[in-house]
Amino acid sequence: MTQQPLVHLTGVTRNYRLGSVSVPALTGISIDIDPGELVALAGPSGSGKTTLLNLIGCIDKPDSGRIVIDGVDITAVPLNRLAALRRSTLGFIFQTFNLLPVLTARENVEVPLLLMGVPRKDRDERTSLWLRQVGLETQAGQRPDQLSGGQRQRVAIARAMVTRPKLVLADEPTANLDSDTAGRILDLLADINGRTGCTFVFATHDPALMARAGRIIHLRDGQVVTNHPAERQLAAAV
Amino acid sequence: MLAKIAVRNIFRNGRRSAITLMVIVFGAVALILFGGYRARTFFALRESTIRGRVGHLQVYKAGYSKARSQKPLEYGLDDPAALRKEIESVPHVKMTAAQITVMGLISNGEKSETFLATAVEPQKDRAMNNQRVVSGTDLPDNESDAVILGQGLAAAMNVKPGDYLTIMTTTVSGSLNAMDVRVAGIFMSGVKEYDDRAIKLSLLGAQQLLQTRKVEKLLIFLDDTDRTEAAHAEISQLFASRHQALEMKEWRELAPFYRQVVALYTGIFGFLGLVVFGIVVFSVANTIMMSIFERTREIGTLMAIGTTRARVWRMFLAEGLAIGVLGGILGVVIGAALGALINHGHVMLPPPPGYTVGYPLRIMLNPSVLLPALVVSIVTATISAVFPALKASRMKIVDALGHI
Structure with a gap:
């Protein structure tokens, strides 16, 4: 039996308006991403990586084409009605961490569970578990401005993972980190992917991150240029 | 959160x-x-x-407020003593006070002025405490020919406590009557227009001047202003049960200022x-x-x-x-x-x-x-x-x- 893809895009197009001019960000994108994959979206700036990530993340709508996430055709569903899908199925990791500055690390991780209405006991257990997983148990009571960049990104990873999502979307997750910290974050993400079977999709410029990916989708000018397993592409590059 | x-x-x-x-x-x-x-x-x-002028409620003979009578006290209360006894038996009624309003001329022998007199029961009037005696004494209890004058009127009449004046008005039968009165004191209410015309005299003195035993109205004082409506209803019920032809007004209707x-x-x-x-x-x-x-x-x-x-x-x-x-x-x-x-x-x-x-x-x-x-x-x-x-x-x- 063929495995149903977690993400299925067919002929997806997205244009942006710049004044009176319509600028194509994505043109005719058709890709499938299977459960458990670790996929890198690569390409130069303006190639459409973030736009594609936004569409998969149900925070933007395509102008045409069809998007199915975890068996749900979201193409015609208004964004606000996709809040529940985003809460339960998706996790987000941002380049600038995007933590709530007035909340502690623990409270930041807890927010998605609160949004889901998870009971307090379960919430506490899951929050503690993920703070432990990302190695921040002792910093749980600190606010983001008291944490280093790497620690903040760990909090963001814990926040993304605490709801046990099927798919985590990360936009340049290592771009604001030094190479050592970025390396440790990559180890952590690869480890989580290996242990939980959660699907990860990254938009990245970082060759180190691409090297960890199981598949690399290259984009240029809003179109898929290559879409192959990483070994093949990296070998071709060598 | x-x-x-x-x-x-x-x-x-x-x-x-x-x-x-x-x-x-x-x-x-x-x-x-x-x-x-x-x-x-x-x-x-x-x-x-309320406490200085109009009371919480006022009781009149039925038809008083609509009558355009030419004669004083045509719509007066005939037997106020029995009526006030009944009213004072109602809970939260603290006191009742009878009053008559009299208008006429006041003279010192050299000049005359119009006056507006309120005839009161001196003891009750003192309890109302609505004026400040600036000279002499307040209205004495047992002196029917004593008056107290508003400051402006006293100045116009050029009198001091102990002096005598003559007041003149129409009796209930329509004839003229005059009475010599002793100025017991001079008061101020704070309202200039009132003090320029005001006299207070005893109810007995006014009844002698008007040649009647009637009173114009009964003022009812309660222990709490917030009970006015309830007391109004209760007293109205009392009047209805005794078939008394009376009418009543609440303080709000009587206080345009x-x-x-x-x-x-x-x-x-x-x-x-x-x-x-x-x-x-x-x-x-x-x-x-x-x-x-x-x-x-x-x-x-x-x-x-x-x-x-x-x-x-x-x-x-x-x-x-x-x-x-x-x-x-x-x-x-x-x-x-x-x-x-x-x-x-x-x-x-x-x-x-x-x-x-x-x-x-x-x-x-x-x-x-x-x-x-x-x-x-x-x-x-x-x-x-x-x-x-x-x-x-x-x-x-x-x-x-x-x-x-």
């Missing part, structure tokens, strides 16, 4: 929040001081009108309230708008991780509410303290138009003044947040996340 985020965000930009809180505190203090002054003025005017003052002050303070409301609304709305602008990316993040638009709206509304609660409580505490300070300072205000004496500035500080100030602060701040909160909740997630 929503409340936690709201409260913590208030303290995030301390200086800006402090300014907003100051505006709310200013609004609440203004409401307490203006509202407390207004409430105190209404209360004092109401009670002085009080009604005018209430209408004027309500208009003035209503306008001031509107100005304060506007200042608070714009200030809080501005603060929340700036906060939203600064936190656009946070809003995008919250929505990306699954926060609904309604929840974002509630979050910013909660911030308005939290600012309102905090500012309202602070405002009530500061307003009450300032009010107490003013009351303690015995500040005198100049005489209002038509009056000859000033009056003390007093601020009423009770729940009916403090609670509305708190509620208005909270409601205003929350209302101020509605539009900014709506704006935040309608943001496009992608735009919000890309906001720098």
Whole structure:
């Protein structure tokens, strides 16, 4: 039996308006991403990586084409009605961490569970578990401005993972980190992917991150240029 | 968590929040001081009108208020003693007082002036305590030919206590009658127009002058003004059960000046309230708008991780509410303290138009003044947040996340 893809895009197009001019960000994108994959979206700036990530993340709508996430055709569903899908199925990791500055690390991780209405006991257990997983148990009571960049990104990873999502979307997750910290974050993400079977999709410029990916989708000018397993592409590059 | 985020965000930009809180505190203090002054003025005017002049209720013979009688006391009460005994048996009735109004001429032998006399029971009149005797004594108990004069009239007649004057009026049968009276004292009520024409004499003296045993009306005094309507109903029922042809009026109908003052002050303070409301609304709305602008990316993040638009709206509304609660409580505490300070300072205000004496500035500080100030602060701040909160909740997630 063929495995149903977690993400299925067919002929997806997205244009942006710049004044009176319509600028194509994505043109005719058709890709499938299977459960458990670790996929890198690569390409130069303006190639459409973030736009594609936004569409998969149900925070933007395509102008045409069809998007199915975890068996749900979201193409015609208004964004606000996709809040529940985003809460339960998706996790987000941002380049600038995007933590709530007035909340502690623990409270930041807890927010998605609160949004889901998870009971307090379960919430506490899951929050503690993920703070432990990302190695921040002792910093749980600190606010983001008291944490280093790497620690903040760990909090963001814990926040993304605490709801046990099927798919985590990360936009340049290592771009604001030094190479050592970025390396440790990559180890952590690869480890989580290996242990939980959660699907990860990254938009990245970082060759180190691409090297960890199981598949690399290259984009240029809003179109898929290559879409192959990483070994093949990296070998071709060598 | 929503409340936690709201409260913590208030303290995030301390200086800006402090300014907003100051505006709310200013609004609440203004409401307490203006509202407390207004409430105190209404209360004092109401009670002085009731206890000094008109009573809580007045009883007349049926037809009195519509009659255009040419003769005095044509619609007088024939047997006031029996009637007042019945009325005084009603719970919460503290006392009744009979009165007659007499108009006529007063003369010192050289010149005459018109007068407006109120014939009273001296003991009851002293209990009403509605005038200040500035010279001589108050109306004596057992002297039917003694009078006290308003300050202006005494000056016009050029008399002092102990002097004699002649008063003249029409009797109940329509003939003229005159009586020599001794000036026992001179009083001032504070209202110049009244003091220029006023006389007080004993009920007995007036009945002798008018040649009757009737009284014009009975004033009913209660132990609590708030019981007026209930007492009115009970006494009306009493009259109906005894088939007595009587009519009754409440103090409010008999106090046009009080009604005018209430209408004027309500208009003035209503306008001031509107100005304060506007200042608070714009200030809080501005603060929340700036906060939203600064936190656009946070809003995008919250929505990306699954926060609904309604929840974002509630979050910013909660911030308005939290600012309102905090500012309202602070405002009530500061307003009450300032009010107490003013009351303690015995500040005198100049005489209002038509009056000859000033009056003390007093601020009423009770729940009916403090609670509305708190509620208005909270409601205003929350209302101020509605539009900014709506704006935040309608943001496009992608735009919000890309906001720098």
